[in-house]
Amino acid sequence: MNSATKITGELRDLLSLIVDSAGVAERCVSHREGLPDGQPMDPELRSSIYVIEAACAQLCSLIARPSGSLVNKFLAFYEPACIQVALANKIPDILQESPSGVHISELERRTGVDAGKLGRVLRLLAAKHVFQEVSADTFANNRLSSHLVSSNPLSSFGLHMTDECFKAASSLSDILNDPALTASISPTDAAFAKHFDVNGNLFDYYAGSSIEQVDRATRFGPGMIGWGDAIEANAVIHDFPWDQLLQGTIVCDVGGGVGNISIQLAKSYPSLRVVLQDRPRQLKIAEEKTWPELCPKAISEHRVEFITLDFFQESPKQNCDIYYVRFSSDFKP
Incomplete structure (x- = not known):
């Protein structure tokens, strides 16, 4: 098979994927009378969107000039x-x-x-x-x-990614090409630590007292809510049979930030008891602002407990029935 024939075959396959997936999206959208804006997506629609995104990207890389595609990535x-x-x-x-x-x-x-x-x-x-x-x-x-808009927690996630994460990423190549640092697995040798001159990891930086550190730490919790909404992390609320658990079942939300998932659990399943664990600053925001605003009943009924945790140094609270860990990361460079 020559190169032209191979490219033509790939092109047809990609176009077929796009057309078929667009058809699925069209049927789902017509049934919903519009596109989903913040609401949970139908699984079939979600899959069709992923296929369209991936196939369109592959189509562009297949037929565009390599130099043009690379310049677009550079910019x-x-x-x-x-x-x-x-x-x-x-x-x-x-x-x-x-x-x-x-x-x-x-x-x-x-x-x-x-x-x-x-x-x-x-x-x-x-x-x-x-x-x-x-x-x-x-x-x-x-x-x-x-x-x-600032009232949408996705804006906080956007600031988190385009501010400290974007700036730290600019130091990645320098760190990886430094003979003294390239093999290190210490968070203090990561691009973030070096760029922001902090002797620790992201959360150690957030524990600082400068105006920038406090501002960035304050928006981190809402930002995680925005990220969770965007990736539909709350699917676990509906897909797991929480309603079949015994009255008083204790769910420990490990590294749960301000409690995006555990708030939804407490609202949807009042028979559960929740333990929210994270760094002190995140828990302070959760206990004094987020939960009183979004789930005050769980506080008044003593169904939620806020316990600080440094999961680099400590273990979660013992004797809970379920431990929910949404993300697991070693925060290496």
């Missing part, structure tokens, strides 16, 4: 950098006030960011389908950017 850093500008200045919140659009001169007045530069930032994002330019230099929210 991809602009997108998260521009998203951080939008999030840090709460551009989605401002645009939400005026659905018909806001001119960049007004955005400059509200944010203090130069109108010309901000316009170029938003135009790049609009080209990537985040925001829309409804007329010259006038921008409005669209289906994607409307999920980035």
Whole structure:
């Protein structure tokens, strides 16, 4: 089989995957009378979307010039950098006030960011389908950017990823190519620790007292809620037979942040008792802000217990019936 025949065969296979999956999406969407925006997705629709995303990406890598595809990857850093500008200045919140659009001169007045530069930032994002330019230099929210308003925890996750994670990632190559550090498995030798000059890991950094550290630590908990919502981590609430467990069953949410999953458990299954364990700062936010706002009844009925845990040094509370660990990571460089 020659090269042209092979490429043609792959091209047809990919197009067939895209068409078939688009058909599945079309049927699911027509039954729901629209696209899911924050609601749980039908498993068949979710699978079809994954196939479309992967097949389209593979299709582009197959038929585009390699140099063009690689240059696009080289320039991809602009997108998260521009998203951080939008999030840090709460551009989605401002645009939400005026659905018909806001001119960049007004955005400059509200944010203090130069109108010309901000316009170029938003135009790049609009080209990537985040925001829309409804007329010259006038921008409005669209289906994607409307999920980035500050009241949506996804915005906190976006700031976490485009701020400290993005900055730390820029040091990765330096660390891996340093003969003294390349084989180290110590968190203190990771790219994050070196970039932010912290003698520890991400959570040690969050325990600091500077304004930046406190701000970043405060948004981390809501950010994990936003991430969980985006990947539908709450499927465990409905897919596991919690209602068949005995009255008073104790569920330990290990490293649960402010309690995204355990809050939903406490609301849906009041027969359960919950133990939420994480670092002190996260638990303080959980106990004093998140749970009183989202699940006060569990507190008043003494169905939730907040216990600090450094899971690098300690074990979770003993004698619980179920231990829920959503993510497991060794936080190596």
